[in-house]
Amino acid sequence: QQQVKQSPQSLIVQKGGISIINCAYENTAFDYFPWYQQFPGKGPALLIAIRPDVSEKKEGRFTISFNKSAKQFSLHIMDSQPGDSATYFCAASFYSTFIFGSGTRLSVKP
């Protein structure tokens, strides 16, 4: 019940395309859902986050879609760029406890 399932494990997208990463959770106590971006040799950096009272949040080219009834949320990267190539982690949190997905390695081809 504490798991967060993330898919796909890896993703290859052409420059200008849309990248979509999905996550699912079981525990309805989770009330905060951040996404992190990690480049090689660096720690994960907060990208965007959403709370379950909102169905969508957009920041620039990054959008989180949240489906509370299905217990699923996804990250959409519009107009994907080679600089977006990184590993992306979703997470679910209640209070100060964070459970991370297994990560998605995104490669954007020029």
Add this chain to the structure above:
Amino acid sequence: KAGVTQTPRYLIKTRGQQVTLSCSPISGHRSVSWYQQTPGQGLQFLFEYFSETQRNKGNFPGRFSGRQFSNSRSEMNVSTLELGDSALYLCASSLGQENSPLHFGNGTRLTVT
């Protein structure tokens, strides 16, 4: 504002030895969490400290321990190192309140030979 600082960046140790990793959180952050990152297991939660007290603990053996000082700086210790302890150890700080995001350091890469 300075970010989360972890030292050292790289460590090579021998099986059976012990190691101490250090983390300086963002100024004003009272919570420090530690994660182990490996290619196969992703980000695994070790423990969280808040105001010098361990508030949460993950499912790791007792060889993994930590502490937090009054200035919020934290250390993590691993005793009797095993080959499987080779990983990137990440420290994250936050305000420690509900829905406070984690801010990660760049990690310490530990290699056990």
